Amino acid sequence: MLINGKEISKQIKEDIKKEVELLKEEGKRIPCLAVILIGEDPASQVYVRNKIRACEFVGMKSMTISKDASFTQEELLALIDSLNKNEEVDGILVQLPVPDHIDEQAIIEAIDPIKDVDGFHPSNVAKLVLNEDGLVPCTPQGMMCMLDAINYDLDGKEVVVVGRSNIVGKPVSLLCLHRNATVTIAHSHTGNLRDVTKRADVLIAAIGKPKFFDSSYVKEGAVVLDVGMNRDENNKLCGDVDFDDVVDKVQAITPVPGGVGPMTIALLMSNTLKSYKAR
Numbered sequence: 116m117l118i119n120g121k122e123i124s125k126q127i128k129e130d131i132k133k134e135v136e137l138l139k140e141e142g143k144r145i146p147c148l149a150v151i152l153i154g155e156d157p158a159s160q161v162y163v164r165n166k167i168r169a170c171e172f173v174g175m176k177s178m179t180i181s182k183d184a185s186f187t188q189e190e191l192l193a194l195i196d197s198l199n200k201n202e203e204v205d206g207i208l209v210q211l212p213v214p215d216h217i218d219e220q221a222i223i224e225a226i227d228p229i230k231d232v233d234g235f236h237p238s239n240v241a242k243l244v245l246n247e248d249g250l251v252p253c254t255p256q257g258m259m260c261m262l263d264a265i266n267y268d269l270d271g272k273e274v275v276v277v278g279r280s281n282i283v284g285k286p287v288s289l290l291c292l293h294r295n296a297t298v299t300i301a302h303s304h305t306g307n308l309r310d311v312t313k314r315a316d317v318l319i320a321a322i323g324k325p326k327f328f329d330s331s332y333v334k335e336g337a338v339v340l341d342v343g344m345n346r347d348e349n350n351k352l353c354g355d356v357d358f359d360d361v362v363d364k365v366q367a368i369t370p371v372p373g374g375v376g377p378m379t380i381a382l383l384m385s386n387t388l389k390s391y392k393a394r
């Protein structure tokens with residue numbers, strides 16, 4: 116079974132669109148997302164454009180603030196401060212990665228946690244660890260929605276997450292744990308990775324290596340969620356999973372493109388609406 120992220124994300128955005136339309140009918144203020152892009156990375160420009168397009172689809176306002184790569188950390192902190200204070204702005208997203216001369220963690224911590232639609236601020240991270248209500252990173256949330264879409268119950272299941280980033284690996288592990296899965300986090304220092312991943316009822320691939328996981332890494336009947344966003348030898352978009360090799364062995368799998376990526380954007384809209392309501 117193919118888990119169609121494009122379709123599931125469309126449904127989520129349709130629901131948000133209805134909520135925003137209701138706000139408009141009631142004469143209320145419209146939710147607004149501010150996206151900051153530093154530098155000219157072409158991939159980042161594509162993602163930011165997709166985010167703005169999603170705002171238009173759901174009827175939200177958006178602000179794109181593009182600065183060239185020489186923009187300083189002090190200037191960026193001042194910009195974030197002004198957006199924190201701007202009553203019209205509900206969500207603030209600084210597109211990552213930022214140039215080397217900017218301290219990423221300092222930027223994340225400068226964003227008002229109530230406007231932190233990425234869910235990367237330490238106070239939102241703490242809430243996630245404690246299973247309290249807060250803003251949760253978009254990609255991990257999107258993956259939970261994909262499991263919900265196929266009615267997959269994580270309770271008692273073995274989940275193996277490969278990758279330990281703050282953006283994907285760690286938060287998705289916590290979400291699975293909170294649904295009573297047995298969670299293993301594997302990474303570049305894991306010995307016998309194949310032995311670990313072959314135990315997985317749910318395999319979450321988030322290492323950034325094109326087509327790394329072939330069928331020898333996957334248990335028969337597993338569910339595979341592919342977070343990879345890579346280019347293959349023909350410069351075609353591909354995931355961390357060798358889709359063609361794995362597809363016949365699994366219960367369900369997410370494609371790339373059209374899988375986790377579109378879900379990330381839909382959940383960004385959802386987080387922006389959540390920030391709006393909280394404010």
Ligand SMILES: Nc1nc(=O)c2c([nH]1)NC[C@@H]1CN(c3ccc(C(=O)N[C@@H](CCC(=O)O)C(=O)O)cc3)C=[N+]21
Pocket residue numbers: 161162165208209210211212233253344352371372373374375376377379380
């Ligand atoms: N502060 C911050 N927040 C992020 O959420 C964030 C970020 N920085 N930096 C970069 C990564 C990457 N990311 C993607 C979102 C959507 C697609 C997406 O829509 N992908 C399409 C294909 C897009 C294409 O054609 O290239 C798909 O998979 O079907 C991909 C990648 C968000 N990120």
